[in-house]
Amino acid sequence: MPERVQERGPEREQEPAGGGPLRAFGLAEVYNPSMVPTLRPGDQLVVHYGASVRPGDVVVLRHPFRQDLLIVKRAVERRDGGWWVQGDNPYVTNDSREFGVVPDELVIARARLRVRPPRGIQRSPRAALSWVLSAVRPVRADRSLSRRLRAR
Template sequence: MRPSMLRLVRVRGSSMAPTLEDGDLLVVLTRGRPRPGDVVVARHRDLGLIVKRIIRIGASGSLALAGDNLLSVDSAGIGRIRPDAVLGRALFRLDRGGRPRLLPPRRSP
């Protein structure tokens, strides 16, 4: 049996506000290569699952991440992550009422 290409992930915290709110449910595509500007779900060695935006891909392939909230902790505080730590790219969100909402277009890095 083939593993699912989609995964549901609940947003915790305000690091991605105003794009995402605490409690939103993300539909995440677990295939493909995320690019700068994509909102991704990744495993962080100390923080567990995190939801951040890719802001840069380094020469070594490591990813610099940041939250959309200006007060969120970004890669300067948590360090870069390896590409294999990314679980997937968020396609859209379901708000608390279960309504699907498209994510804003990719930002220029």
């Protein structure tokens, strides 16, 4: 099954000039398990279009062979010609191990926040509060993970 993300927001190329700082943000939904345990299918991502990318960042990019397909990966390191990207799930290899370095112009956004949808109905205020406290998390660059991925 191919990796994919559904994008819900403006793209850099379509942004009107002077659209304001919030126009640079959008939503993406994760559909596949390539980023487990960091991201799970069904998670929503708040993404920042045109943000600078550093090693360890989670990014949304166009698949190099199917540019109509958006995927979420971790930017592991800069190489000649672009970024080496990998998923956090070692059992899914739909990443640079399969398609090589990704050119900079195909990296379209950097993930800032993960919003995990509720699993079932929250029946008590305590359960709802527990979900709120765990559902919204910043997506941070994991430097130690990017080093481990490079070592593979």
